[in-house]
Amino acid sequence: MVARTVLHDADITRALRRIAHEVLESRRGDGRLVFLGIPTRGATLALRIQQIVDEIEPGVSSAGSLDITLYRDDLARTPTRTPAPTRIPAGGIDDAIVVLVDDVLYSGRTIRAALDALVDHGRPRVVRLAVLVDRGHRELPIRADFVGKNLPSSTSERVSVRLTEVDGNDEVTIE
Amino acid sequence: MIQHLLSTRDLDREAAIRILDVAEDMAQTADREVRKLPPLRGKTVVNLFFEDSTRTRLSFESAAKRLSADVITFSAKGSSVSKGESLKDTAQTLAAMGADAIVVRHHDSGAAHQLAHAGWIDAAIINAGDGTHEHPTQALLDAFTMRSRRHGADSRGRGLDGLRVAIVGDILHSRVARSNVWLLTTLGAEVHVVAPRTLLPHGIEHWPVTVHEHLDDALAAAPGAVMMLRIQTERMRDAFFPSSREYAREWGLTAERMTQLGPDTMVMHPGPMNRGLEISSAAADSSASTVLDQVTNGVSIRMAVLYLLVAGSSETADSTGGER
Amino acid sequence: MTGILIRGASSLGEHTDDIRIRDGVIIARGSLTAELGERVIDAAGLIALPGLVDLHTHLREPGGEASETVLTGTRAAAAGGFTAVHAMANTSPVADTAGVVEQVQRLGERHGYATVRPIGAVTVGLAGEQLAEIGAMARSTAAVRVFSDDGFCVHDPLIMRRALEYVATFDGVVAQHAQEPRLTQGAQMNEGALSGELGLAGWPAVAEEAIIARDVLLAQHVGARLHICHVSTAGSVEVVRWAKARGIAVTAEATPHHLLLTEDLARGYDARFKVNPPLRRDEDVLALRAALADGTIDIVATDHAPHPTEAKECTWAEAAFGMVGLESALSIVQRTMVDTGLLEWRGVARVLSTTPAEIGRVPGYAEPLEVGSPAHLTLIDASSERTWSVADLRGRSQNSPFVGETLPGRVVHTLHRGVSTVLDAELVDAETVAAAHEAVTRG
Ligand SMILES: [Zn+2]
Numbered sequence: 001m002v003a004r005t006v007l008h009d010a011d012i013t014r015a016l017r018r019i020a021h022e023v024l025e026s027r028r029g030d031g032r033l034v035f036l037g038i039p040t041r042g043a044t045l046a047l048r049i050q051q052i053v054d055e056i057e058p059g060v061s062s063a064g065s066l067d068i069t070l071y072r073d074d075l076a077r078t079p080t081r082t083p084a085p086t087r088i089p090a091g092g093i094d095d096a097i098v099v100l101v102d103d104v105l106y107s108g109r110t111i112r113a114a115l116d117a118l119v120d121h122g123r124p125r126v127v128r129l130a131v132l133v134d135r136g137h138r139e140l141p142i143r144a145d146f147v148g149k150n151l152p153s154s155t156s157e158r159v160s161v162r163l164t165e166v167d168g169n170d171e172v173t174i175e
Numbered sequence: 176m177i178q179h180l181l182s183t184r185d186l187d188r189e190a191a192i193r194i195l196d197v198a199e200d201m202a203q204t205a206d207r208e209v210r211k212l213p214p215l216r217g218k219t220v221v222n223l224f225f226e227d228s229t230r231t232r233l234s235f236e237s238a239a240k241r242l243s244a245d246v247i248t249f250s251a252k253g254s255s256v257s258k259g260e261s262l263k264d265t266a267q268t269l270a271a272m273g274a275d276a277i278v279v280r281h282h283d284s285g286a287a288h289q290l291a292h293a294g295w296i297d298a299a300i301i302n303a304g305d306g307t308h309e310h311p312t313q314a315l316l317d318a319f320t321m322r323s324r325r326h327g328a329d330s331r332g333r334g335l336d337g338l339r340v341a342i343v344g345d346i347l348h349s350r351v352a353r354s355n356v357w358l359l360t361t362l363g364a365e366v367h368v369v370a371p372r373t374l375l376p377h378g379i380e381h382w383p384v385t386v387h388e389h390l391d392d393a394l395a396a397a398p399g400a401v402m403m404l405r406i407q408t409e410r411m412r413d414a415f416f417p418s419s420r421e422y423a424r425e426w427g428l429t430a431e432r433m434t435q436l437g438p439d440t441m442v443m444h445p446g447p448m449n450r451g452l453e454i455s456s457a458a459a460d461s462s463a464s465t466v467l468d469q470v471t472n473g474v475s476i477r478m479a480v481l482y483l484l485v486a487g488s489s490e491t492a493d494s495t496g497g498e499r
Numbered sequence: 500m501t502g503i504l505i506r507g508a509s510s511l512g513e514h515t516d517d518i519r520i521r522d523g524v525i526i527a528r529g530s531l532t533a534e535l536g537e538r539v540i541d542a543a544g545l546i547a548l549p550g551l552v553d554l555h556t557h558l559r560e561p562g563g564e565a566s567e568t569v570l571t572g573t574r575a576a577a578a579g580g581f582t583a584v585h586a587m588a589n590t591s592p593v594a595d596t597a598g599v600v601e602q603v604q605r606l607g608e609r610h611g612y613a614t615v616r617p618i619g620a621v622t623v624g625l626a627g628e629q630l631a632e633i634g635a636m637a638r639s640t641a642a643v644r645v646f647s648d649d650g651f652c653v654h655d656p657l658i659m660r661r662a663l664e665y666v667a668t669f670d671g672v673v674a675q676h677a678q679e680p681r682l683t684q685g686a687q688m689n690e691g692a693l694s695g696e697l698g699l700a701g702w703p704a705v706a707e708e709a710i711i712a713r714d715v716l717l718a719q720h721v722g723a724r725l726h727i728c729h730v731s732t733a734g735s736v737e738v739v740r741w742a743k744a745r746g747i748a749v750t751a752e753a754t755p756h757h758l759l760l761t762e763d764l765a766r767g768y769d770a771r772f773k774v775n776p777p778l779r780r781d782e783d784v785l786a787l788r789a790a791l792a793d794g795t796i797d798i799v800a801t802d803h804a805p806h807p808t809e810a811k812e813c814t815w816a817e818a819a820f821g822m823v824g825l826e827s828a829l830s831i832v833q834r835t836m837v838d839t840g841l842l843e844w845r846g847v848a849r850v851l852s853t854t855p856a857e858i859g860r861v862p863g864y865a866e867p868l869e870v871g872s873p874a875h876l877t878l879i880d881a882s883s884e885r886t887w888s889v890a891d892l893r894g895r896s897q898n899s900p901f902v903g904e905t906l907p908g909r910v911v912h913t914l915h916r917g918v919s920t921v922l923d924a925e926l927v928d929a930e931t932v933a934a935a936h937e938a939v940t941r942g
Pocket of ligand 1 (some may be wrong): 580649651676728729776777
């Protein structure tokens with residue numbers, strides 16, 4: 001099947017700006033924002049969103065990455081994966097508003113693992129979830145707070161997110 | 176990834192660096208609020224110690240527990256392994272108990288290899304020291320320590336290219352030396368070994384090392400790391416060397432020799448040390464000494480090895496697995 | 500007693516004729532017609548060799564019956580084409596008295612699969628300190644002529660000198676297990692680059708060569724015969740060659756496994772390959788083959804050393820030394836010496852029958868396959884080939900290094916004093932052999 005582009009580079013930039021604004025709007029009081037991306041592409045997106053937030057409201061946010069490899073529920077069923085680094089920004093996550101960032105939300109299992117990983121690093125005030133694409137088919141009671149694009153899909157389809165920092169260009173395709 | 180860890184010869188550069196990199200991730204978790212990680216939940220790791228070694232056993236135990244494995248320890252003292260039970264019977268007992276991994280320390284060379292290949296048990300076998308053969312996790316933690324000292328936070332993905340390492344002492348009987356020679360060479364280091372001829376293995380000219388009979392010659396080559404091996408004084412009785420005094424004078428890292436080392440030269444020792452014999456207190460306690468780092472890094476390396484060998488399934492499942 | 504007519508065998512692989520056997524003796528050769536009541540063995544395509552004689556067999560009885568007995572060991576011997584074996588002295592009790600050697604000899608005689616020639620210990624309890632009663636063993640009904648502390652080296656030079664002199668008094672020979680004990684303390688495998696890599700204590704070639712050099716000089720000095728067990732190194736070959744050139748009365752044996760296998764097999768720490776002396780390097784194997792071909796090494800002896808499974812299913816250092824070899828010896832000699840063109844079948848008869856019988860003073864082997872000689876012979880199919888499995892082992896133990904190897908040749912018939920011990924490639928059952936053997940000996 002031929003891949004069809006559903007988000008071009010400009011669409012992605014626009015979606016991330018919108019998410020940045022929504023996050024700031026939802027921030028009540030003087031909460032510290034910590035964007036934690038799930039490697040690999042979630043970490044890139046977290047960094048981009050945080051940069052936008054920092055331009056709008058400097059000094060209230062930071063970004064890092066949260067690896068979930070060791071917390072996956074399918075570890076024993078697949079060949080061993082090499083973990084990616086976790087980088088928690090200085091100041092940690094205690095009492096912060098943590099925004100988990102991932103590229104695609106699908107079954108919800110990755111986010112479940114991320115929530116487990118998160119509590120091992122501290123106790124945030126709240127945890128939010130931002131994703132570039134929500135393609136449905138949840139297997140767990142998890143929903144995103146900030147969504148770049150809702151993309152109804154069939155389970156046989158494959159959604160691919162490409163980002164310049166990792167893949168050389170910005171694009172979301174479905175095939 | 177390999178199925179067992181028996182010898183550092185089985186690791187190619189990519190596999191070795193992967194272990195070191197995963198150990199970096201494991202080391203990171205040491206200063207978190209919750210240090211325990213879940214990946215070996217429901218897995219059973221057996222520490223099978225036919226030879227007493229409290230420090231290695233504790234290091235493996237704490238690594239396995241940090242990964243949430245169930246840990247069973249069989250040690251030579253006071254359990255069935257002392258009462259003439261064969262390696263085979265012990266292995267089959269452990270198989271019946273559902274061991275996923277066996278960390279084995281044995282006084283005989285090849286014991287880990289036999290456990291892995293004799294068909295007695297299916298578990299992943301990790302060699303925690305077999306006779307005078309190998310001690311791969313020690314070499315990995317040594318390499319990790321050298322890499323961290325040299326490259327700090329920028330260690331990931333790197334080997335030890337260009338590092339000159341002098342290994343000093345009883346090369347003939349040392350499993351640490353063997354594992355280090357193969358691993359350091361794989362990682363791009365230049366290995367020198369130093370010992371009186373009595374303590375060099377026959378055929379060492381076929382090893383990928385530069386051989387020195389005198390420590391001062393090796394130090395003159397300006398090594399980036401000097402690894403002192405524990406010397407057993409019993410060796411005197413078999414005429415390997417005449418006296419501890421002479422050994423210390425000729426092959427010991429004395430305070431005086433410390434002054435010949437470069438400013439960044441690391442002083443390493445796998446422990447336990449014989450102070451005043453192969454290593455002086457001046458050397459052991461200097462800022463060049465990595466002895467305590469080696470202990471700390473031991474847990475991270477063993478976590479990495481356990482994770483890589485035990486967490487996943489051996490069958491190749493579909494490559495992506497997660498959500499997309 | 501009915502006779503046997505062997506039809507169409509090729510004697511020593513040289514010329515084909517028929518062999519008539521009566522009352523345990525070869526009575527006619529040539530183109531013969533079957534007589535009434537004569538059992539005919541169709542041997543077309545088979546090679547007739549004299550019954551093989553092993554100078555170095557561990558039968559384990561008395562004391563080691565879990566690994567082998569005189570019965571099971573001689574059955575293994577028959578399966579391998581042997582009609583005489585020399586039973587090593589390291590039993591429990593040690594064969595250091597007339598009583599023990601007579602017992603072993605009697606057991607062999609009763610079972611009838613092969614002539615059992617006990618070897619007497621050189622020193623009491625193999626301890627290397629005090630000479631055993633060599634005269635009593637020589638004069639016993641076992642008529643011992645070979646004395647050995649095999650398993651241990653007679654390392655004290657003074658004891659060795661005395662043993663050579665004293666044994667010579669009784670027309671015997673000392674078979675030396677050449678292993679300098681101090682140089683081989685805790686030794687596990689050939690000393691070289693590989694032992695260093697595997698972390699197994701090395702067994703230097705010099706530990707064997709130094710003893711052989713000493714002993715040939717002692718033998719020369721006292722004018723006695725000396726036999727060297729299981730020569731394993733190229734250096735040992737050189738020493739023996741030098742001694743023979745000087746006219747010293749030394750003979751030497753090589754084992755089948757040292758003619759084929761090398762130290763590389765230790766790599767997997769599989770204790771089936773642990774043996775004393777250890778497997779050596781390629782160049783040693785080639786030197787042994789050349790020496791066997793040119794007569795520097797006189798004979799092949801199996802050093803058949805059965806061990807129970809548990810003695811091998813353990814770590815290398817814990818495992819027992821030794822391999823079984825009776826069943827496979829001829830196949831290994833064929834592969835390493837005949838198929839390589841180093842030896843004709845006549846030469847095989849020399850190294851596996853005539854010469855070992857001569858060294859051991861076993862009567863009846865001096866004129867192989869000749870009219871008037873006892874009917875000890877084996878008929879083999881040299882063209883057959885098989886992959887060895889434990890089913891090919893006929894003794895009590897399974898510690899063969901050749902299981903899984905494809906080896907040439909097959910023993911189709913073995914006759915010991917005219918009694919079939921192997922018939923159409925199958926061992927004949929024990930009662931039949933014992934009864935037939937008794938009938939022949941009663942005459
Ligand atoms: Zn022997």
